Amino acid sequence: MSILVVGSVAYDTVETPRERRERQLGGSASFFSLAAIRFAPVRAVGVVGEDFRQEDLDLLSSRGVDIAGIVRAPGDTFHWSGRYHADMIERDTLATELGVFKDFHPILPKGWEASPYLFLANIHPALQEQVLDSVETPRLVILDTMNLWIDTTRDALASVLRKVDVLLLNDGEARMLSGKSGLAEAAASIRDMGPDRVVIKKGEHGALYFGRGSVMAVPAILLPEVIDPTGAGDTFAGGFVGHLAKAGADRDSDDAIFRRAMLSGTAMASFCPQTFSVESLTHLSDKALAERVACLEAMMTP
Amino acid sequence: MSILVVGSVAYDTVETPRERRERQLGGSASFFSLAAIRFAPVRAVGVVGEDFRQEDLDLLSSRGVDIAGIVRAPGDTFHWSGRYHADMIERDTLATELGVFKDFHPILPKGWEASPYLFLANIHPALQEQVLDSVETPRLVILDTMNLWIDTTRDALASVLRKVDVLLLNDGEARMLSGKSGLAEAAASIRDMGPDRVVIKKGEHGALYFGRGSVMAVPAILLPEVIDPTGAGDTFAGGFVGHLAKAGADRDSDDAIFRRAMLSGTAMASFCPQTFSVESLTHLSDKALAERVACLEAMMTP
Numbered sequence: 001m002s003i004l005v006v007g008s009v010a011y012d013t014v015e016t017p018r019e020r021r022e023r024q025l026g027g028s029a030s031f032f033s034l035a036a037i038r039f040a041p042v043r044a045v046g047v048v049g050e051d052f053r054q055e056d057l058d059l060l061s062s063r064g065v066d067i068a069g070i071v072r073a074p075g076d077t078f079h080w081s082g083r084y085h086a087d088m089i090e091r092d093t094l095a096t097e098l099g100v101f102k103d104f105h106p107i108l109p110k111g112w113e114a115s116p117y118l119f120l121a122n123i124h125p126a127l128q129e130q131v132l133d134s135v136e137t138p139r140l141v142i143l144d145t146m147n148l149w150i151d152t153t154r155d156a157l158a159s160v161l162r163k164v165d166v167l168l169l170n171d172g173e174a175r176m177l178s179g180k181s182g183l184a185e186a187a188a189s190i191r192d193m194g195p196d197r198v199v200i201k202k203g204e205h206g207a208l209y210f211g212r213g214s215v216m217a218v219p220a221i222l223l224p225e226v227i228d229p230t231g232a233g234d235t236f237a238g239g240f241v242g243h244l245a246k247a248g249a250d251r252d253s254d255d256a257i258f259r260r261a262m263l264s265g266t267a268m269a270s271f272c273p274q275t276f277s278v279e280s281l282t283h284l285s286d287k288a289l290a291e292r293v294a295c296l297e298a299m300m301t302p
Numbered sequence: 303m304s305i306l307v308v309g310s311v312a313y314d315t316v317e318t319p320r321e322r323r324e325r326q327l328g329g330s331a332s333f334f335s336l337a338a339i340r341f342a343p344v345r346a347v348g349v350v351g352e353d354f355r356q357e358d359l360d361l362l363s364s365r366g367v368d369i370a371g372i373v374r375a376p377g378d379t380f381h382w383s384g385r386y387h388a389d390m391i392e393r394d395t396l397a398t399e400l401g402v403f404k405d406f407h408p409i410l411p412k413g414w415e416a417s418p419y420l421f422l423a424n425i426h427p428a429l430q431e432q433v434l435d436s437v438e439t440p441r442l443v444i445l446d447t448m449n450l451w452i453d454t455t456r457d458a459l460a461s462v463l464r465k466v467d468v469l470l471l472n473d474g475e476a477r478m479l480s481g482k483s484g485l486a487e488a489a490a491s492i493r494d495m496g497p498d499r500v501v502i503k504k505g506e507h508g509a510l511y512f513g514r515g516s517v518m519a520v521p522a523i524l525l526p527e528v529i530d531p532t533g534a535g536d537t538f539a540g541g542f543v544g545h546l547a548k549a550g551a552d553r554d555s556d557d558a559i560f561r562r563a564m565l566s567g568t569a570m571a572s573f574c575p576q577t578f579s580v581e582s583l584t585h586l587s588d589k590a591l592a593e594r595v596a597c598l599e600a601m602m603t604p
Contacts, residue, residue: 088483181390184524205507206519217508217601219519222486263604299519300602302565 001139003245005032006045006106006131007121007234009052009070013081013095014228014276016088021228024277025056026080028121028144031231033065034281035238035268036119038289040245043112045069045131049077049100063282068109073100088226088273089203106131117245120164121234122146125153129160139250142166142241143195144233150177158193165251166258167195168237174200183208184215196251197258199240199265201233209262211255218262219299221270221292229273235281239268267292303441304343305547307334308408308433309423309536311348311372315383315397316530316578318390323530326579327358328382330423330446333533335367336583337540337570338421340591342547345414347371347433351379351402361584370411375402390528390575391505408433419547422466423536424448427455431462441552444468444543445497446535452479460495467553468560469497470539476502485510486517498553499560501542501567503535511564513557520564521601523572523594531575537583541570569594 010027014020029046036042043066048057052072061067076099084091106127113136120128120143128143135141143164149157150173157177161167167190175181178189187198187210200208202220209216243264249257270292271280312329316322331348338344345368350359354374363369378401386393408429415438422430422445434443445466451459452475459479463469469492477483480491489500489512500512504522511518545566551559572594573582 181528182524182526185526202507205504206521208521208524215524215601216603217521219508219510219521222484222510222517224484224487226483259604297604299517300604301518302561302599302602 001116001245001248002041002043003036003117003119003241004043004045004108004112004115004131004135005029005036005119005121006069006127007032007119007123008078008101009044009046009048010078010080010101011052012230012277013079014230015083015094016228017084017086019276021276023079025059026231026277027078028123028231028234030060030278031234031272031281032119032121032238032241033060034063034278035235036242036245037064038268038284038286039239039242039264040117042066043069043109043115045106045108045112047071047073047100047104049073049075052077059278059282069107069112071107073103075100082230084229088229108134116140117241118142119237119241120144120160121237122149125149125156125160129156129163132160132163140165140244142168142237144168144237145173147173147176162194164195166197166199168199168201168233168240170201170203170233174198184210199262201236203229203232207236207262207266209255209259211258214255214259216259216262218266218296220266221295223270223273226273228276231278232269232272235272236265236269238265240265242268263293263296266296303418303547303550304345305338305419305421305543306345306347306410306414306417306433306437307331307338307421307423308347308371308430309334309421309425310380310403311346311350311354312380312382313354314532314579315381316532317385317396318530319386319388321578323578325381327361328533328579329380330425330533330536332362332580333536333574333583334421334423334540334543335362336365336580337537338544338547339366340570340586340588341541341544341566342419344368345371345411345417347408347410347414349373349375349402349406351375351377354379361580365584371409371414373409375405377402384532386531390531410436418442419543420444421539421543422446422462423539424451427451427458427462431458431465434462434465442467442546444470444539446470446539447475449475449478464496466497468499468501470501470503470535470542472503472505472535476500486512501564503538505531505534509538509564509568511561513560516557516561518561518564520568520598522568523597525572525575528575530578533580534571534574537574538567538571540567542567544570565595565598568598
């Protein structure tokens with residue numbers, strides 16, 4: 001069943017201690033779509049500027065992503081620029097040029113309001129809520145957010161959170177949103193805000209799932225080298241939501257199906273840091289993905 | 303079967319953002335012994351000063367730890383003083399007063415040279431090797447170390463490492479010792495130095511086991527609050543080695559038994575930060591420990 005995603009389609013300029021890449025394809029909707037498309041049909045909603053390369057749109061559509069919801073507007077594509085520290089975890093944002101994203105008002109192509117799965121990627125919570133309200137009766141709504149929105153638009157975030165089923169965020173953000181230092185307490189507090197299930201991402205330390213009646217911890221795949229971790233969280237979301245859509249999950253499904261989706265998300269996310277931009281996602285074989293799921297299962301066996 | 307441990311028996315002065323505790327019982331041998339004694343007989347080798355409280359020795363022996371190897375010497379007990387940051391992970395060492403530990407030359411009580419299990423807690427690697435060489439034919443030798451020895455006594459550490467079966471260390475230390483950033487590569491490199499199995503501890507993110515043919519990740523128990531994490535690593539070691547001794551493991555045992563020991567170590571370690579000093583270990587019920595092992599198994603189920 002189809003997944004509707006709304007998020008950023010961006011150009012990223014990334015500096016690591018070893019290399020610098022300018023204006024490579026990025027954005028939450030790009031990473032998410034290229035991951036989720038391996039599991040289910042994906043409909044992408046977003047905006048790009050006049051400078052956006054046709055080949056990047058072609059890349060998305062050649063992989064099967066329906067890009068009818070990505071409009072081209074006068075101005076420049078959203079551009080993020082950042083520099084990673086030696087640990088390849090900490091990073092400094094050097095510039096955030098919103099460009100056409102500043103006046104982005106998502107509009108759904110005809111028929112997309114009936115999408116059964118809705119992923120609200122990390123954008124302004126008012127935009128997330130606007131899209132959510134224009135989808136008719138989604139089976140499952142998953143939302144990702146970040147410290148910026150928790151810090152600056154808390155009321156708008158609280159409003160949309162009341163309507164979502166699953167929240168994805170990282171450990172620092174979970175503590176910030178809840179005011180609790182213990183992650184189980186943070187998740188419980190967040191569940192009181194609306195989302196029935198909470199996924200806390202911890203980067204190289206894996207991820208935690210807090211469901212209706214169970215808690216799960218998934219380790220990360222151990223990587224020999226991190227080239228560029230940008231987009232790993234959105235790639236996780238693509239594997240996670242993709243798995244749920246393929247399995248036909250809804251908001252009342254058992255934790256078991258969400259727990260399996262955690263493995264798909266984690267396995268998928270592990271490819272992202274191994275190359276710059278979306279490269280590893282476009283060259284990924286089903287066999288390689290299945291091997292990483294099996295690797296996680298082996299690591300998790302008591 | 304009995305475990306011989308050599309390590310520090312110390313007084314710790316610990317400051318957290320909320321409280322300060324002076325000269326409370328600490329040291330690697332203390333935490334280790336009180337954890338391991340739940341599984342198997344423990345023989346402790348160490349030194350204390352004239353200031354060491356008889357009640358603290360009594361505490362160890364009342365729990366069944368054989369303290370015939372803890373000698374009292376003229377001078378002061380080893381005293382560590384540290385301050386935890388708000389995250390309760392980072393800490394600054396304020397003072398390290400070696401006291402009687404400066405001239406510590408471990409001597410085994412008669413008969414202890416036949417101990418089947420040997421835990422070389424985090425002390426100078428030359429002392430670790432001296433004890434190792436005085437034990438006749440141990441079934442299994444486990445060693446813990448820290449950044450200080452990796453940095454300042456690398457040759458002595460390399461020498462003892464060639465003779466041990468299992469090395470415990472944290473993620474930063476594994477990277478430091480191996481020069482590799484990827485933890486799987488770090489573990490492989492360390493295995494080339496001698497230890498056939500490597501356990502990498504990651505605090506609130508759990509621990510990794512690298513065995514002969516398998517890798518395992520165990521999450522940490524999610525705690526509502528951290529009161530004092532001092533000694534959690536040694537407590538992990540106590541549960542881990544205790545489990546192996548109770549099960550009768552030797553250096554040729556299957557990974558399976560070491561993997562189960564990881565659960566015991568992790569479950570045991572989770573109690574340590576919930577109180578100051580060794581308090582939680584002295585009041586721990588078998589039922590509470592079994593519940594945490596079951597909790598880990600539930601968290602790890604795909």
